Amino acid sequence: MKLLYVVTAGLLILSALADRGKTYQALKVAWKRFAKIFPSFLTMLIFVSILTYLVPNELIVRYLGGAGNWVGLALASLFGSITLMPGFIAFPLSGLLLKQGVSYMTISAFTTTLMMVGVLTFPVEQKYFGTRAAFLRNLASLLVAVVVALCIGIVYGEVF
Amino acid sequence: MKLNKVLIPAFLLAVSASYLVGFEPGQEVGRNLFTFFLDMAKVLPCAFILIGLFETWVKSETVEKIMGDATGFKGYLSAILLAATTVGGVYVAFPVAYSLRQKGASLVNIFIYLGASAIVRIPMTTFEASFLGLKFTLIRLVVSLPLVIVSSILLGSYFEKRVRFLPL
Structure with missing residues (x-):
């Protein structure tokens, strides 16, 4: 994370040394892009924080912990798709699921859909790329996540 | 709005x-x-400043040469490498992808970038391995990357010349 700040500051200084006007232009572009999308980001975060309250981690652990392979796969994909959480919450939670005896296949479905499929990020994605592209990308990602989960399940000897 | x-x-x-x-x-x-x-908030200011610098300094021809149409495997690899070094979540990946598209990256490579940024980001991957084991992470990468590439090629060719990018 520190590296990001160092790189950004370094490039900004370099840019300013090379061409003041262009750097000013770059900052203007940065601000314009940011200001346009920020309300959508904030709306997304509002939904995320409400959903995190409605679907707390304990609930996810309880449901996934008690489910068999196939129900687990379906539930995990569902939870992963509708929720959104930063890695520093998602992976400790996955570690916890593992300790609770949840299968690798289920966990894989959960983490992969969490990262690749976004119901809550859909409005933002739609703004950038249009409805159809956003929809099909999410659908394709869901399929990829399920196939990956099945492969994980096979390698760990959990299915077939 | x-x-x-x-x-x-x-x-x-x-x-x-x-x-x-x-x-x-x-x-x-x-x-x-x-x-x-x-x-x-920790990531966004830097991300957008970098996007601003990218848009003002990097020429379209450069992006087209690296990630444009007909860059083939080199384009895929560039998209994946860029995704691996992306920090933050989708809220960084979306605007970056958008800027890349504006600069002439092909749709296939945009889809690869978006998919890969969800599964191969280096900070995230190391974190994942520490909680779920290296074996888990490796299998996931080996299986998901080719799938992302294949699905992106399918999506990209379907959408090429068809998708409308909203003027942000």
Whole structure:
């Protein structure tokens, strides 16, 4: 994370040394892009924080912990798709699921859909790329996540 | 846009009111928002400054040469490498992808970038391996990357010349 700040500051200084006007232009572009999308980001975060309250981690652990392979796969994909959480919450939670005896296949479905499929990020994605592209990308990602989960399940000897 | 204008003030008002009257669920939602907001705020300013620098300094021809149409495998690899070094979540990947597209990256490579940024980001991958084991992470990478590439090629060729990018 520190590296990001160092790189950004370094490039900004370099840019300013090379061409003041262009750097000013770059900052203007940065601000314009940011200001346009920020309300959508904030709306997304509002939904995320409400959903995190409605679907707390304990609930996810309880449901996934008690489910068999196939129900687990379906539930995990569902939870992963509708929720959104930063890695520093998602992976400790996955570690916890593992300790609770949840299968690798289920966990894989959960983490992969969490990262690749976004119901809550859909409005933002739609703004950038249009409805159809956003929809099909999410659908394709869901399929990829399920196939990956099945492969994980096979390698760990959990299915077939 | 209209929804945002109503929802954001209404939400903030509801959270503030929850604190005033001690409504616990409202307070928790407020705390959630604060946590997620902080996580995003740490990355966003840098991300957008870098996007600004990218858009003003990097020529379209350069992007076209590396990630444009008919760059084939080199384009895929560039998209994946860029994704691996992306920090933050989709809220960084989307605007980056958008700028890349504006600069002439092919749709296939945009889809690869978006998919890969969800599964191969280096900080995230190391974190994942520490909780779920290296074996898990490796299998996931080996299986998901080719799938992302194949699905992106399918999606990209379907959308080429068809998708409309909204002027942001």
